[in-house]
Amino acid sequence: MTSFVPPQSATLGTGTVAAISVSGLTVSYNEVRALTDVDLKLARARICGLIGVNGSGKSTLFKCLMGLVQPQSGTVEIFGKDQRAARRNNLVAYVPQSEDVDWTFPLSVGDVVLMGRYGRMPPSRRASRADRDAVDAALERVGLTQQRHRQIGELSGGQKKRAFVARSIAQDAQLLLLDEPFAGVDRTSEATLISLLQELRDEGRTALISTHDLAGIPELCDEAVLLHNRVLAHGLPSEVLTHEMLALAFGPLPADGGASRPRPASRES
Known part of the structure; x- marks a missing residue:
């Protein structure tokens, strides 16, 4: 050593x-x-x-x-x-290996990125303007703005990884x-x-x-x-x-x- x-x-x-x-x-x-x-x-x-x-x-x-x-x-x-x-x-935020994720779950790319804001939301999980702005900014940084409403499993492997990095950015980890x-x-x-x-x-x-x-x-x-x-x-x-x-x-x-x-x-x- x-x-x-x-x-x-x-x-x-x-x-x-x-x-x-x-x-x-x-x-x-x-x-x-x-x-x-x-x-x-x-x-x-x-x-x-x-x-x-x-x-x-x-x-x-x-x-x-x-x-x-x-x-x-x-x-x-x-x-x-x-x-x-x-x-x-x-x-702290975690970007998992692809096989650790259920890609069939009915969530859009925007929904996945919004999950990064959950720790800042009230128990109702109602997104504020600041939450929506953070998601918009994160999607733009990873180049997925146009994919926002697609089901997460429909993305390519690289796009999926970028979506989870966007979630970390939205979280401000x-x-x-x-x-x-x-x-x-x-x-x-x-x-x-x-x-x-x-x-x-x-x-x-x-x-x-x-x-x-x-x-x-x-x-x-x-x-x-x-x-x-x-x-x-x-x-x-x-x-x-x-x-x-x-x-x-x-x-x-x-x-x-x-x-x-x-x-x-x-x-x-």
Whole structure:
């Protein structure tokens, strides 16, 4: 395991609260250990790529950050708050893998994006002018204004991912957790998502993105985390995406650093 010295732009100053602060996180499913003693700190306004083979614990880490899985030990803080408080304050949003969504459910694209505003609405879920304006602005940013009234399942794979990112934008979440956002996505949607995520980073938001696309990480991400049930490496992409580091998680790689390796088709736990 390598020691990690954060890049200068990511170093937390005195009194600065990290976007993500995980310490000693351990999670098991019955007899299967998914995460072991994970420590991770991510500064605000960063894009971090989360790399690992299927079953390495990436999805489990996301679920812990969202408070959907109870760890056996360890602590998780989102902007200095526990997961429940972070969700209650609309600080964190989750963009799931496609197979985690029921695409037959009768919701329009606009309905899906409006769900990002639910935490700001009264119990009646009656949308205000501010809610509708937020949905309009989010749809415009992801290029789906013309798709607003279509059933969500009718969209292409890339459009679906963009719709869920729009939901996060409408929510005004400061931390976005994206689980394989580029899987099954066309090049146009991939380019749109990359540009949009970098714009959101420049506006001060933070993103943690799991991906098998090793070749795309240097273009998109400020830093990267190599996970294999524990954190093996964390640093600049150039420090993490080395043959030596990647071999710890993926086994021996081809000379291109794994860019030509096909993406695994199965889901991780």
